Amino acid sequence: GENVEQHPSTLSVQEGDSAVIKCTYSDSASNYFPWYKQELGKRPQLIIDIRSNVGEKKDQRIAVTLNKTAKHFSLHITETQPEDSAVYFCAARGRDDKIIFGKGTRLHILP
């Protein structure tokens, strides 16, 4: 089945700087890669997703890139703001339609 690895587990960046979170997946047939943001005590919320027929997608300060050959995908947040502090999860949907999550990255935005 699918296995998703996520790095780093914790990331601290100065407000205004960029943050990058990286994930790798194991199932070459995986076709859908969402990213979720979870604030303390809240549910995970989808912030951006990308499908395997696309290499890059951008939504304002957030972008995701996908390298199918290397089986890795990344989340980029530019001009970080205090409200970006949260836990971010990457995920991949494998050939069996299961959606498997990485272990999460705790992002701290420093003033």
Added chain:
Amino acid sequence: NAGVMQNPRHLVRRRGQEARLRCSPMKGHSHVYWYRQLPEEGLKFMVYLQKENIIDESGMPKERFSAEFPKEGPSILRIQQVVRGDSAAYFCASSPLRQEAFSGANVLTFGAGSRLTVL
């Protein structure tokens, strides 16, 4: 659109009791996933269901845990004879039919979670 509804939001059980967690998917969504989240940890896949059918339960412990999604009513995650290690947040998420996978629709929407505490 009420979104994914989970109840109860908080549940306290003593060791050995049973816990039942309910999940009603979003309108138009036919598939339900259950995930477990321990404090400060990630979302661990447990089970994936459609109505009257368990598609994949490979993430669910073989004993004491069961899940169903009947033709009528919510999906239920049942934990029998709970132990302290079962204390966690249990999130349900729903998704549309597989063939809608490449539409613009949000594939996986989460409920607010059910927090189980075992005393």
